Amino acid sequence: MSFFQNTCKPKGIGGKIMVNMMNTGHSSMAEWGFTHIEIRNNYICLDIGCGGGANVKKLLAKTPYGKVTGIDYSEISVIKSQKINKAEIENRRCEILQGNVMKLPFGNETFDIITAFETIYFWPDINEAFKQVYRVLKGSGTFMICNESNGENSKEEKWTKIIQGMKIYNSGQVKKSLEGAGFTDIKIHKNEKGWLCVVCKKDKDVN
Structure with a gap:
């Protein structure tokens, strides 16, 4: 397995190295993303593909009186x-x-905020995955x-050849x-670095 395959599903020694790299390498992008949403201090949050x-x-x-769940398949x-x-x-604020x-x-309408950083590239079917996200969002x-990739730079397509199962989407x-x-x-946000942030809502009155 190529080392870069660990971006999809970290395994073994290479996977351990990769998750450390992700924590530091994606920090600036994550902070930029967080500027586009409001997180109240008692929100129930989910981070999908938490790495x-x-x-x-x-x-x-950001939610000192709330709770945060992370989920990852690695x-x-x-x-x-x-x-x-x-x-x-240990404080029972995190799982x-x-x-x-x-x-x-998770049950229907569980979370106030759901985030997905650098992960939808690897979801087998984003149409069905988004329906799952919609279901568990309040x-x-x-x-x-x-x-980090907005799907508009053809040079980035090389990664889809290196990493099996990866697909880069445009806005x-x-x-x-x-x-x-x-x-x-x-709402769609882009910056000069080629990063993409998409923020959306679930209507309050849904059946």
Whole structure:
């Protein structure tokens, strides 16, 4: 397995190195993404594809009276995320689970905020995955996607050849899939670095 395949599902020694790299390498992008959403101090949050847990830690700091759940389908990512969020797990403000976005193990309308950093590239079917996100998001809740690649730079397509199962989406593709899942008030943010942040809402009054 190529070392870069660990961006998809970290395994073994290479996976341990990769989750450490993710925690530091994606920090600036995550902070940029967080500027586009409001997180109240008692929100119930979910970070899908939580990787090494750095963004779970950021969410915990932003919602001091709330709770944060992280989920990832890599055992190595789960172990790392549990380690760096150990104190808040012990305080019962945090939970890290191993699971799959295609079948989220949560009840309907559980979360106020759901985030997905550098992860939708690897979701087998974003149309179905977004429906799962929509299901577990509360009415009037917010879903944020944040990617380093906005799908407009052809040079980035090399990664889809190196990393099996990876697909880079542009903002139009993401917007269409979100609309198909029922999301509204979709806002698209880009910057000079080529990063993409998409923020959307679930209507308050949904059946």
